[in-house]
Amino acid sequence: MPLGRSYLALAALAMTGGLSACAREKQTYCADANGVVVPDSRCDDGSPGHYYYTGSYGRGRAPGYRLSGGSRVASTDSIGRSNAGLPSTGHVSNGHVSSGGFGSSSHGSSSGG
Template sequence: MRRSTSVPLGRSYLALAALATTGGLAACSRQQQTYCADQNGVVVPDARCDDGSPGHYYYTGSYGRGRSPGYRLSGGSRVSSTDSIGRSNAGLPSTGHVANGTTHSGGFGSGSKGSSGS
């Protein structure tokens, strides 16, 4: 008689699979921060994105809050500060001021709008 080599799935395996799934979903809804930066990703005062200066962009990603001018951002996405459609698609107001460090929900499938400072 031949013995089965299959291993039954125990409760610990199922709990681990549930935990991994939950962690993956949490990563999809991370908080995103937006900063005004130059073409090299270096944070500049947010007023530079307000005045339509060429070469200034809004960078959005999981950067954390409190990034000061001079901090170099990496990763995330960027949109020209003067591109109203791109801003709207990125979850930012299509016009107006967006304060450095503005937080909004982001990640896969996010359709929420960001908040802006005044």
């Protein structure tokens, strides 16, 4: 195989691996019991009925967006939060990347207050 084709094959393989790593990225959002995203501050104040949902939702989900699938943990459950890869206490921004993929320890946010 000529050098040019080997390089292209290697580049294609690297890109495929990169895309599958992005697919493993999981975002966390504060939402109500129905999975509707709410401002992340609602999970900070210990309001009953607010949860952290973690799944492959993508970034930038604004309040009002309905999440489906993934897992959920009560915002006040420190052990559950730790088990989900979140800090056991404190603020978690909507769009927080909790595991897998590129930038797995980075934070993101969506509009809303």
